Amino acid sequence: MTDTNTGTGGGVAPDPTTLYPRPDFPEQEQQPPGATRAMEPRPDHGEDSYRGSGQLLGLKAVVTGGDSGIGRAVALAFAREGADVLFTYLPEEAEDADTTMRLVEGSGRRAVAVPCDLREEEACAAVIAHAAAEFGRIDVLVNNAAYQMAQPEGISHISTEQFDRVVRTNLYAMFWLCKMALPHMPAGASIINTASVQAYKPSPPLLDYAMTKGAIVTFTQGLAQMLAEDGIRVNAVAPGPVWTPLIPATMPDPQEFGKQSPLGRPAQPAEMAPAYVFLASSRASYITAEVLNATGGTPLP
Template identity: 80%
Template sequence: MPENPVDKHPRPDFPEQDQQHPGWTGPMDPPPDHGEDSYEGSGLLRDRKALVTGGDSGIGRAVALAYAREGADVLFTYLPEEEQDAAETARLVEEAGRKAVAAVCDIREEEQCRRLVQRAVDEFGRIDILVNNAAYQMSQPDGIAAISTEQFDRVVRTNLYGMFWLSKMALPHMPSGGSIINTTSVQAYKPSPHLLDYAMTKGAIVTFTQGLAQMVAADGIRVNAVAPGPVWTPLIPATLPDTAEFGKQSPLGRPAQPAEMAPAFVFLASPRASFITAEILNATGGIPLP
């Protein structure tokens, strides 16, 4: 029987919860669903080599799991504080019978990005799929006056510099048929005032995606992005002051679970999307976008 998407996953109100950045999966209530018990692969990415940033939890973990079950080996990044979550992602990838490489990397640093790409090449010989997913946000309900230069710099360097460097560095190691997939957001089109700097970067990711796609199309490399709406990840209790009603504003009345984002990343990386490039796949739970 078809499942009603309104009732498929937990709906707010959720228990109030607060975490320090970067946030962890374990304390979240309800626990996020990454597809552990539901995602079934069909060989769409057999023997592909993927690099996924921010793969320890949230959307990144769901993508790593789905890619592995579709037949890909996965190198993913995490921050030192996220080691426990990273170990679980690695376990899920290996449980699917694929190679998992967990790499500590702060993508705000150019040299760390360079070493990351080289490690992926050393481990796999090439990079077939690059998923620029890692991101930083911090709510500032008091507006632009409360956004410090330190915060602004962290948001921009994480969300834009890292994506730029990794794309630039990975492209020489990507064969024809390769794919870059960036994570943008509904915030790119409908910015929340308390996430001004974050929303700005997500708009820039849309432009970068569409421009780079045209630049590398002749090389047989596709560049697309996924624009999620509200998704229940550790970033939410770690960066937003009120989690009880998170996702309630979507027409489906709830946030997405990370597992609901993964199929979009699989599709865009797969041969089934061979004529799709420079596109933004919106997965917003019904929030209309331009």
């Protein structure tokens, strides 16, 4: 397995088109929010490959949706770079959350797992209060938790209940968490939001989800300008297709997922984590209001 932080360490760089599994994948279906153990192939979060170099030593981080997928990969990478991590998860994701706990603690850092539903303002307030009590400050806030549900038959099949869940999970929670975290964030801190290729090239079955990802880009750029004079940076990562539990739980044809990417496959969560590490680190000290695109070759504005 390639080292997701430093490359192979010698020799020829790996071919990105064949570095990880390519579709077609086995047929599979899960109920939302999905579970990592039931996926085939099993996602790679960097468990065996990510090696840190002290880029986030001593920092205190909050990562939403840290039980699986990109969130788990980010929590693991942050820990291996020296950060303590508080992460959130839905109560029904406890099994995946336990694995993230073990990975962070196995990296020698503190792990704090908070079960909650971020669609509620009170839950967001409780998360920030918990982080402040545990860590004394928040150096990095990663707004990663998200919800989607594909509706191939169009807007008429997007119920008000679904629309509300998507918007409250993807936008309301981000807004509340940023607002509440700022009093605990010193100069030098950073916020990293998870946008998506969907913000720029929306897939019709993901209309409501894509809409929220476009709003995340705008929010990121506006908040970054607002907080620049306070020394707090705000950026986003825009992934392309990534192999996470949401895919078999919310997409109609997961066996073909990622085939449309120019690289011919979906990303693994481990391939996203270095972008978040970079944006959280002092190496990105002059980078704010930016969106780091990690789309597998899909050109974005």
